Amino acid sequence: MDRIRTNRPASLKMFDFSDTESGISYGSTENEIEVNTPTYSVSLMDPIEAVMKPENVLEKFVEVGGRRYLNDDTLKSLKYYLPSDQKEVERTYDRHFIDKTMWGGNYSAPVSDNLSLGASVLDIGCGAGAWIMNMALDYPVSIFVGIDIAPLFPESHPANVAFLKCNIMDGLPFPDNTFDFVRQAFVIICINWRSWKEKVVKELIRVTKPGGYIEIMDIQREIVNPGTINEKINAYLEEHFYKAGINRSSCAGVIDTFNEFKDKVIVAPIEERTYYFGKKAGRIGEATLKCLVEAYKAMKIIFTHIMRITEEEFEQMLTDYEKECNEVPLRKERYRAIIQKRLDACGG
Numbered sequence: 001m002d003r004i005r006t007n008r009p010a011s012l013k014m015f016d017f018s019d020t021e022s023g024i025s026y027g028s029t030e031n032e033i034e035v036n037t038p039t040y041s042v043s044l045m046d047p048i049e050a051v052m053k054p055e056n057v058l059e060k061f062v063e064v065g066g067r068r069y070l071n072d073d074t075l076k077s078l079k080y081y082l083p084s085d086q087k088e089v090e091r092t093y094d095r096h097f098i099d100k101t102m103w104g105g106n107y108s109a110p111v112s113d114n115l116s117l118g119a120s121v122l123d124i125g126c127g128a129g130a131w132i133m134n135m136a137l138d139y140p141v142s143i144f145v146g147i148d149i150a151p152l153f154p155e156s157h158p159a160n161v162a163f164l165k166c167n168i169m170d171g172l173p174f175p176d177n178t179f180d181f182v183r184q185a186f187v188i189i190c191i192n193w194r195s196w197k198e199k200v201v202k203e204l205i206r207v208t209k210p211g212g213y214i215e216i217m218d219i220q221r222e223i224v225n226p227g228t229i230n231e232k233i234n235a236y237l238e239e240h241f242y243k244a245g246i247n248r249s250s251c252a253g254v255i256d257t258f259n260e261f262k263d264k265v266i267v268a269p270i271e272e273r274t275y276y277f278g279k280k281a282g283r284i285g286e287a288t289l290k291c292l293v294e295a296y297k298a299m300k301i302i303f304t305h306i307m308r309i310t311e312e313e314f315e316q317m318l319t320d321y322e323k324e325c326n327e328v329p330l331r332k333e334r335y336r337a338i339i340q341k342r343l344d345a346c347g348g
């Protein structure tokens, strides 16, 4: 089986944030803090590489620890650790609606008039397509294309939607100046920083029409006000991604990479939101924490590997983590960077 269903009307109604009364003001920021990074070394990707056995070579997906992973050679070079299964599809749909609530909309770039009149839109690393499915209904005369290395796309979708399985490392399979709006959310963490700087940014600019917009939504910095367990988890992740050449605190870096193409693009000031995780931040806080814990659970094979802990210790750590976040809400920053391709810039 290489496709799975993602239409899930029941759970899309799961969260209703209309009565959120957290008493916490969103949008504030705080200084970064130092973390003691663990100092032992581990080999990357061992648990996933271990299931990529020759006898599985024809399988699109492999199962490990009760979760299904994409069985693709590219996984060895990509650093993408989340599973490709129904549970993950559901988590990303829930996360999509959290983001929409936090930002008060699906995008920040000034593209709404264009979308209403009929624009061409590309979502890079679209995952299960939650954003596209939502946008395609809001803007029926616009055309939406989603690309991803993992084919988690919904089987049925509106006529103004197309999904394509492709690896952005191979370049984007579109002519120059194709899209009015190019969007990418939470993909930076999957891309080696060198490839981002030398390849991906150029491709994003190339396929955007002159006058069109690029919007990057991603993680600003993981550690804002950590509790003990959060600090520990982040320290391990920080080291792990650092070794993989991935820039986790990426916003300033992302802006810098676009600024290197000043003759082609104009970079607007970034927008930020502070997300709070845990019961004290109301219903949205509960929902964001649930999503985060689900993501960590989905990465169990990586965590047990890099932290050198058993599955039981890992489960206990997550239970304690939830408690910690429910006592003092965890804060994480997210940003949207908006970049316009200059009207006189053509192609890449």
Ligand SMILES: C[S@@+](CC[C@H](N)C(=O)[O-])C[C@H]1O[C@@H](n2cnc3c(N)ncnc32)[C@H](O)[C@@H]1O
Residues within 6 Å of the ligand: 078, 080, 092, 095, 096, 124, 125, 126, 127, 128, 147, 148, 149, 150, 166, 167, 168, 169, 184, 185, 186, 187, 190, 191
């Ligand atoms: C954290 S998920 C974000 C998904 C979606 N944008 C969202 O906000 O829910 C990152 C996505 O990027 C995709 N991805 C990672 N590396 C990729 C690559 N080299 N080419 C295409 N897609 C990639 C993954 O398969 C995954 O669906």
